[in-house]
Amino acid sequence: MADIERMTIVFPEPMANQIRSAVEAGEYASTSEAVRDAVRLWTARRRLQEAELQGLREAWSEGKASGSKGALNMKSLIAEARADKAAKT
Numbered sequence: 500m501a502d503i504e505r506m507t508i509v510f511p512e513p514m515a516n517q518i519r520s521a522v523e524a525g526e527y528a529s530t531s532e533a534v535r536d537a538v539r540l541w542t543a544r545r546r547l548q549e550a551e552l553q554g555l556r557e558a559w560s561e562g563k564a565s566g567s568k569g570a571l572n573m574k575s576l577i578a579e580a581r582a583d584k585a586a587k588t
Contacts, residue, residue, distance in 0.1 A: 508534070 510518065518533045527533040 518530050521527050521533050522530055527536065
């Protein structure tokens, strides 16, 4: 069995009520279980954000390594983006 550490946490009353309500409704066996589930979701979200950030870093590096394409025509880029958006709607 995993090591367990007791921690004391303080919630604003509305959050505490939500946790108690979930336990009373039978969604969780205890408030501790509800909080552990919340921490698991938080951990998963952080992993996803890190993976997305890593993807952006790689795309940035690939873009920089590809070199410059030359001068940009912003009016043309905006017109293309608007046309793409209009085609999708």
